[in-house]
Amino acid sequence: MYNLSGKTALVTGASRGMGRASAIALAASGAQVLVHYGRGAKEADGVVAEIRQAGGRADAVAADLAAADGPHKLAKIARDIVGDRLDILVANAGISKAATIEETTIEDFDKLFAVNVRAPFFLVQQLLPILSKGSCVVLVSSLAARGVVGAIPVYAATKGAIDTLTKHFASLLGARGIRVNAVAPGVVETDMSNFIKTDAGREFALGIQALKRVAQPDDVGGVVAFLASEDARWITGDTIHVDGGSKL
C-alpha cells in the first residue's frame, strides 16, 4: 500500500501485539526494520524470521527500557546497525498495570512512567542526530488518555503525557522536517488486554465502541504504516484514535 523502500525503522516493543504488527506492516512496505524487545527474544526472532521470509530486512535488538540508560543503549545499538539515518521511530513499548488508587505503589507509578514516558522521550533525544529531514516519529497513546476505561489511572496518565509530548515534539521538531504523531488505540486484542478474553470484558469493550468488533493489532499496524509514509507528509502533532469510534 505504501512505499517505504530504502527507509530504516526502529519499532520498540515489537516482539508481540501492536509493535509486532507495526514492524511487519513497515517491512511489508519495504522498510528495513529493527525489531526491539525487552524480554521476548524468541518472539522477536520470530518476527524477524517472518519479515525475512517475506523478503524483507529485519534485525532483533534488545534493551531494557525500564532502565534509566535503556534508551541511550538502544539508540547506540540502532545507530550501529542503520548508521547515520533513521527514517521511522515507532516508540510502541509500553506496560500497563490495573490498580486502584489505593493499590498503586510508588514503585508501580515510577515504573509505568519510566517505560511509557521517560523511555520514548529519551529515545527521541538520543536518536535526534540521525533523525533527518523527512523522518517521522510515531508514539503510542491510548483511549485511556481521554476517558476512563477501567481502574488504570497511572497508565492513563502516562498516555496523557504521550499526547502532550506528541504536540510539543511536533512543534519543536517541525523546523527540522521531523514529523511526530501518535496512534491512540482503544481495546486491541493483545496480551496487554487479557480482560477481553472474558465475556464481561468483551461486552465492556464493545459497549464503548461504535464499531462492534474487537480491534486486532493489524488495525493499528496499517495506521502506523500510513503515518510513516509520504502520504502523511503533512500530518504532524496529531493523535489518530484507532478505537472503533469510542467515546464520541
Add this chain to the structure above:
Amino acid sequence: MSNNPVVMITGALTGIGRAAAAAFAKDGAHIVVSGRREPEGKALAAELRGMGAEAEFIAADVRREDDVRNLVDRTVARFGRIDAAVNAAGTEGQPGPVIDQTAESFAATFDTNVLGTLLSMKHELRVMQAQAHGSIVNISSTYGHEGARGASVYAASKHAVEGLTKSAALEAASSGVRVNAVAPGPTETGMLARFTGTAERKAALTKTVPLGRVGQPDEIARAAVFLASDQASFVTGQILNADGGKSAG
C-alpha cells in the same frame, strides 16, 4: 475495499475536492465528480479518464436535496455502489468580524458547509447502510475545533461539520460504515487566497505552522484517501488534522 473502489466526490471542481479526485484516480478508483459548473465538471471527468480512471461528472448543488438525491442515485446507477464519498463542497462565505455578520452571510456559509454536508451524508448513508459497507470523509478545517478571528461563521460551520461527522459515525457503525473528517490547515487553494488577501497575511499564517509552509491540496487528499481505505478500518468518528502541525502549535 475493492481494487477499483467507487468514489463520489462533491465540490470536486476546485481545491481539495479536485485533488482528491486525482488522488483516487491514481489509486485506480471509479470516480463520480460533482459540482455546480457543467463545463468545468465535464472537463475534469475527461481529465480523470485521461489518467486511466473511469470517471463521470454529475452536476449537483449540495444545498438542494433533489440535486443530492439525483447525484447519489445516478452514481449507483452508473457504478452499482458507492464505496467511499468525499464531501468537499464548501465555501469560506463572507469573512469578517462578528459585528458585520447578517442572516444572509450566515446562510451563505451554513447552507453549503452544513446543510450540504448533512444532505450529502443522508443520501450516501442511505446507499452505504444498505450495502453494509462504505466510508465517508467530510472536509472540516482546523477552524472546526478552534476559533478564528474574522471567520466566525466559517469556523462555526466547520464545528458543525465535526458534530455531524461524529454523530453520523455513531449511527452508521452498526452497518459497518465509517464516517470521518479531514481538518486541513492553511492549504494552497483559491479559498486561501480569498481568505488571506495579501502576501503578508499569508506569510503570517505560515508562521503558525510548525512545518513552516502551507499545505498542498494533494496532501489533504492523501489524508482523505487514507481514511477511505482499509488501512483505516478501525478509525471512525475521527477528525484527522492535516495541517503541518498547526493545531499542535
